[in-house]
Amino acid sequence: MSDANVYKPSVMRIEKITEEAPGVKTFRLLFNDPEEGRRFSFKAGQFGEYSVFGEGECTFCIASSPTREGYIECTFRQAGRVTSALFELEEGDTIGFRGPYGNTFPIEEWKGKNLLFIAGGIALPPMRCLIWNCLDRRDWFRDVTILYGARTVADLVYKRELEEWAARPDVKIVTTVDPGGETPEWKGKVGFVPTVLEGMAPSSENTIAIVCGPPIMIKFTFIALDKAGFKPDAIFTTLENRMKCGIGKCGRCNVGPVFVCKDGPVFTYAQIKDLPAEY
């Protein structure tokens, strides 16, 4: 066969499992073949197809930073057939991985700017890759602000990292939970992300905003950012259309003339405004 089988996954071993929230786990993965591991590289924003052999494949971003070499991490919520099978796995078990696929956040173009990260719920993982990538290159940027919200306190993922970021003098972090999702001990905000964002009155001056979250959150966050004076090409997000192949063939993530898997998943709000609202 002259061309390689592009659907053939690498076999990876689960080195470590972290329970992030009810139904949410992070896997740290190592390539079974160390040579494959050495050849592998990716950039912030890219994703992969993870599989449990016999159950199927599913799509998640790579949630670890490319600056942390030697492994990749993915964070997922148990929901369907494949994620339920993944959820049952233990440290030492093997899974399949194809990737990296898709485009990347243009981090180098953001040098000298303020960064405003806005994430909701289980959409922190793609953002976490980018946040660590930027914090590992902290001197490239000016102010770094993170706004993260979830439905309830229990649903907040990466709790240890949220504390770690909160403890850093060079990061400003605001966490919020939806009304009714707070606990008596909760010290963060209570309110939906777009509302809390408006209350923060962020300056759009020399600032890049990166938004990841469920479609409804993204929609209202764009409106809030627009009100705050952010230009559409200064707002970035990742689209999460359903995918199968990851390489622009299967047709699933086709939105307008765009394949989210090839042309995205990273888009600016300016690009998204030109697309049909099919995301």
Place this chain on the structure above:
Amino acid sequence: MEIERRLLKKEALAGLVEKINAAGRKVHAPVCEGARVEFAPIDSIAEADLGYVQTTQSAKNLLFPRVERILSFKRRGGAMETADPDLSALPETVVLGMHPCDAAAIGSLGAIFTWDTQDAFFKARLEKLTVVGLSCAAGDEYCFCASVGLGPGSTEGSDILLTRLASGDFLAEIVTAKGKALVELAPELFLPAPAGADKDSALARIEKSFTREEAGERAKARFDDDALWDGQALRCLGCGACAYVCPTCACFDIQDEGTTSRGVRLRCWDSCGFPAFTIHTSGHNPREEQGARWRQRLMHKFSYMPERQDVFGCVGCGRCSRACPVDMNIKEHLIDLLEAKS
């Protein structure tokens, strides 16, 4: 290469099939199966039905099988081993009697599988396929090849195109090097073509109702006209028959079969007309309404594919209209789209 014209006597077709079989190649041709005509392997020309108007299924199965194994896996000890299917074992195949619409569809399918990342499965099958097309002597009310830049005698996609002349003999146009190689299997059968061999008068008359370019532009301009799309799709059942019979529809799903110790990974036909095609795990569906899914089908074929892969995704074969259980007719819907008030 320049097209070479030869004459293939009507009785020589049987010999050609024998020679191809003798060379170890498989021959697929339209075969009458009760009320339907379908492409199937044949051993002799007597099995073929070359007077058909259209097969129910296209021949895309030969290049993009309905279900195709893309991986096998087996747990050995603690380790998972994966293996590629052996594509070198694919047989050399000749499809004989495919109409020009289907031959042209190969280019559209190929554009999807090779526009960016190269799909080894499609390419391996294409490499082993030779297309002996057959011009259409008759069409029906569903045919609209002339409106999508093709015609009943188009050579596009054929390695050899046969046209049945008034005498019953075939004019053979040798279009590609693959076609030439096939002729080499039985050169004595391909006689010099008579100077007066009139191909045009042997072709079906297919009305040109619009151009594919104007259909694409109009679909794009009417994109936000929900009433138009919802109206056209009101009776759509979302059954996906249109995509399954379509010679250019290439959307697929990837599914595993077997156990977590041993099994196969399969690529299976899918359809953008199914509600589950785009649904997120959260339940959110980017194309919630059937009208949006119908619009996607037309936009993909007439606007997105030309924009991204420089080919159109419709060859006017009319299969989707014939197969539709609620009589949605793509040609009529395209005409309505062109006439819709802006």
